[in-house]
Amino acid sequence: MNTLPSRRKVGYARVSTVGQTLELQIKTLQEFGCRRIYREKASGADSERAELRKLIAGLKEGQSVVVTRLDRLARSTFDLFAIVKSITDKKAQFYSLAEPWTDTSTSTGRLMLAVLGGLADVERDLIRTRTSEGRARAIQQGKRMGRPPRITQEQRREIAQRRQNGETLRAIAKDYGMSDSTVSRIVSGKDSHASRKIMTEKKAPATGAATQQMRGASCRPRTSTRSAF
Numbered sequence: 043m044n045t046l047p048s049r050r051k052v053g054y055a056r057v058s059t060v061g062q063t064l065e066l067q068i069k070t071l072q073e074f075g076c077r078r079i080y081r082e083k084a085s086g087a088d089s090e091r092a093e094l095r096k097l098i099a100g101l102k103e104g105q106s107v108v109v110t111r112l113d114r115l116a117r118s119t120f121d122l123f124a125i126v127k128s129i130t131d132k133k134a135q136f137y138s139l140a141e142p143w144t145d146t147s148t149s150t151g152r153l154m155l156a157v158l159g160g161l162a163d164v165e166r167d168l169i170r171t172r173t174s175e176g177r178a179r180a181i182q183q184g185k186r187m188g189r190p191p192r193i194t195q196e197q198r199r200e201i202a203q204r205r206q207n208g209e210t211l212r213a214i215a216k217d218y219g220m221s222d223s224t225v226s227r228i229v230s231g232k233d234s235h236a237s238r239k240i241m242t243e244k245k246a247p248a249t250g251a252a253t254q255q256m257r258g259a260s261c262r263p264r265t266s267t268r269s270a271f
Contacts, residue, residue, distance in 0.1 A: 050104055050105050050106055051074065051075050051076045051077065051105070051106055051108050052076060052078050052079075052080070052097060052101070052105055052106065052107050052108065053068075053071035053072075053074075053076030053078065053079035053080065053107075053108050053109070054079070054080050054082075054093075054094065054097055054107060054108070054109050054114065054115065055067035055068050055071060055079055055080070055081050055082070055109075055110070055114065056081075056082045056083070056084065056086065056091075056093075056094075056114045056115075057082075057083055058083075058084070058085050058086065059083070062083070064081050064083075066110075067110045067114065068081065070110050070139065071108060071109075071110065071139075074108060074139060076108055080093040080094065080096060080097045081093060082094060085117075086113060086114070086115075086116055086117035086121075087117050087118070087121070089121065094115075094125070098125075098128050098129060098132070101129065101132045101134045102132075102134070103132070103133040103134065104133070104134070105134045105135070106134060106135040106136065106137055106147070107129050107134060107135070107136050107137070108136075108137050108138075108139065109137075109138050109139070110138070110139050110140060111138060111139070111140040111141070112138050112140070112141055112144065115138075118165065119158060119161045119165050120165045120166055120169075122158060123155070123158040123159050123161070126144075126146065126155060126158065127155075127159075129146075130146055130155070135147045136151075137151075192220070193218065193220075193228075197218065198228055201214055201218065201225060201228050201229060202228065202229050205225070205229045211225045211226055
């Protein structure tokens with residue numbers, strides 16, 4: 043890798059916080075022969091790093107992206123594989139000075155890239171499993187999923203009380219920053235899944251009774267209107 047012309051080597055240096063310095067990374071990359079070095083102060087977990095995106099977008103075939111250590115490029119196996127794949131998709135190469143086995147211009151480096159892909163799939167599955175388990179555990183504990191409600195239960199009671207006192211929907215809606223229809227649903231109790239479920243359950247027995255009544259009526263003996271004579 044060190045035999046490549048300097049114009050083909052593109053460096054990438056990153057630190058996580060403003061207080062850290064890039065000087066040592068830049069010096070090491072320059073000594074390795076990198077003429078162009080993209081510099082960034084951002085978290086390795088940030089997938090929207092502006093300088094990294096510029097680097098990948100400007101890559102040309104035959105160039106090599108060089109970092110001092112793998113963790114300068116990414117903090118997880120999944121992100122590392124995604125970034126290195128973006129580099130190789132542009133027919134460029136990747137190399138880490140601290141981990142020479144990552145040289146994608148060699149068969150060993152390409153093998154490790156394939157291994158990284160498998161590890162990334164495992165990591166993605168583990169994240170998905172942990173997320174599902176956490177969601178199920180939260181639901182069992184009675185925690186509400188989704189967006190937090192815009193108004194509290196106390197505010198709901200206040201809205202209902204003000205409406206009972208004769209205030210208009212528009213006046214109440216203006217005070218709470220919502221639409222007239224939202225106020226109307228809150229007052230009627232039709233603005234949540236729970237209230238809809240309760241209303242459905244209330245309607246169900248009535249429907250069942252009506253059905254039973256109709257069945258009973260159909261089983262009654264019919265009175266004949268024909269004359270017996």
